[in-house]
Amino acid sequence: MPNSENINPTPRKRHPVTPKGLKWSLGTSLLIVIVLYILSVYQTTAFPNRVVDGFPIIFNFVVDDLWPPNWSYFDRVAMSLLETWNMALFSSTFAALIALPMSFLAASNINRNAYFYQFIRNFLNLLRTIPEIILAVLFVAVVGIGAVSGILALTVFSIGILAKLISETVEAVDPGPLEAIRASGGNVFQVISFGVMPQILPQYASYSLYVLEINVKASVVLGFVGAGGIGLILNQQLSLFNYDNVSTIIIVLFLTITIIDLISNRLRGRLE
Amino acid sequence: MIEFKNVSLKYPNGHQGLKNINLKINDGEFVVIVGMSGAGKSSLIRSINRMVTPTEGKILVDDQDIITFNEKKLRKLRTEVGMIFQSYNLVKRMSVLRNVLAGRLGHTGTIRSMLGLFPQKDIQFALDNLDRVSIHEKAYTRADQLSGGQQQRVSIARVLTQQPKVILADEPVASLDPPTSHKVMKDLKRVSREDNLTTIVNLHFIDMAQEYADRIIGLRDGEVVFDGPIDQVTEKTFEEIYGRPIKEDDLLGGDDD
Structure with a gap:
């Protein structure tokens, strides 16, 4: 038909x-x-x-x-903000250094032992379920009020995120070069440094910057439980009803975070 | 010398890759393995450097049974048995020179290699090998800037830098166009002659196999169905190996020279 x-x-x-x-x-x-x-x-x-x-x-x-903000309070805000930045910088750097080896253990194409791989994965999942504020409360109890407890809390918090992100990148690399290095007698460290690292380097740098970005914001909240930085004085000024000082803090914080996000996004855009 | 004694390979999924293979490959031979896809060519070649492990039999490389090798001996074996892949397997973001130097990893200490501290003589050797496949001037170019044929020549240079006794090539020209395929095969044949390397190549184009092989091994369904020197090979032989008449698709063509 x-x-x-x-x-x-x-x-x-x-x-x-x-x-x-x-x-x-x-x-x-x-x-x-x-x-x-x-x-x-x-x-x-x-x-x-x-x-x-x-x-x-x-x-x-x-x-x-x-309104109006108390601009004479600016110097104090700047110092605290510098402390916040330093907390974020240190914790992101430590996290980047610790998360890298962990992410190889949490990648199935590198860590061939199924049980060890699952253990690391579960450990990282556990790490991510703990809110950073709880970590901060814990570390304040351990090392006392101040920036150090904030750095420790943020480091642990970021390791969970970073290791997860990097390990997923590691699992997605082109397996060809890894096979070639194995076939030429390279050991697992050589497979990582010659086969995996060159492939993940842009994403590794990008994710580390992203975590730095997150940490600047997270460290503001941590100050409320005594873990140092700008959150500490924000909490103080709020409870003293010094709203003109609070408004200085908010304005400066807003500008800084915007600038950091902007620079970080530019850099990450170029990396990928 | 490489010797297969009653080698069989059954994959965990139940697929029988190799069935009772018995072969002797002499030093310095240029052997081409032919067969349709799925005939067990890759399984055979990858058994020699234990990228896959046969489930039965013995494979003797220089009179040592490599199937019993532990991790450490295996790495030693792999430094002596170089491999070339269909998809070149270069790190695309790395320079050509670094990719070639990756061939030295088996000979270089872990810490040293991780820091990228190769001895100057290794770097010179890598550059010399790039020269032998005529892409010396691309040494500092990123690997992904090269054409397919150039990338495969880089991987030949990488294998040479490894200083192997044996080269295994798993469908080395399957991703290349006919003229480039011939250039790459000529380079491979030339360097393996010059260094007197035992070379085992998987190919599925019969005219290529006839042009470059000293000896042809035919596989069908994991079994050796033909094994003989190139002068005994006729079109009839290939029809026996493939189990059907030869078609246009089985020929690559394109050799201008």
Whole structure:
């Protein structure tokens, strides 16, 4: 039968693009999601009118309390900010150094022992489940209030992230060169340094910068539990109701983080 | 000398790669293994440097059974048995020279090699080998800037820098166009003659096999179905190896010279 006879000028039956069953299940899923949203509004009492009513309070807070910022407080902010930066820099560097060997152990194409590989993977997962604020509380208890506890907390926190990211990069490398080095009698260290490292170097540098970026932000929060940096004075000034000082801190912090993100993104863009 | 004695290889998934192989390959021979894909060519070649491990039999390399080798002896064996791959297996982001120097890793201490501290004579040797495959001027170029034929010649230079006694080449020209394939095969044949290396090459184009081999081994379904010097090989031989008439696809062509 020629193909043209198959085309009916007036189709007797409608043919849906989306099958009926799928339409039903999509519709039901959407309905369930909407119901969940409504329930969560009731549970959290996040009714829209509360937000609308609250706007004047926010406005008054900004205009009356935060404005004008106390610029004479800038020197103190700058010093604390420098401490925050140094905390982030140290912890990112330590994490980058420690995470690299760990990521080879957490990559199945390098660590051929299935049990050891799983152990390292689970350990890293465990590390990532601990919030950095808990780590900070722990380290403040161990080494006392100050930047050192912050550095330790951020280091442990970043190792979890970095090792995970790098190990995934390691697992995705071109296996050819690794095979070639194995076939020429190279040992596992030589496979890593000649086969893997040249392939992952751009991503390694990029992820380390990314972690530095995260650490600058995370270290602000850590100051609230006494782990040093700008968070420490932010917490102090808030509890003393020195809102003009608080506003100086916020403005300086905002500018710094924006600049760091900008530079880091530029560098990472070039690496990849 | 390389000797296979009743070698069989069964992969964990149940696939029988090699069936009761018995072979003797003499020093300095240029052997081409032919067969259709899946015939066991790769399994055979990769057994010689234990990239795969046969499940039965013995493989004697210079009278030592390599199947019993431990990790340390295996690395020693692999420094003496160089390998060339279909996809060149160079580190693309690394310079040509560094890639060639990777051939020295088996001869260089771990710490030294990780720091990239190769002796000056090794670097000179690597450059000399690049010269032998006529890409000396590309030494400091990144490997991914080179054409396929050039990359495969770099990998020949890498193997030479390893100073092996045996070269295994697993489909070395399967990713190259016909004229380039012939150039690469000529280079391979020439250097292996010059250094008197035993060379075992997998090929699936029968005209290439006939042009470069001293001896042809035919495999079908993991078994040796032909083994003889090149002057005994006719089109009939290939039809027996392939188990079907020869087709246009089995020929590469393209040798201009």
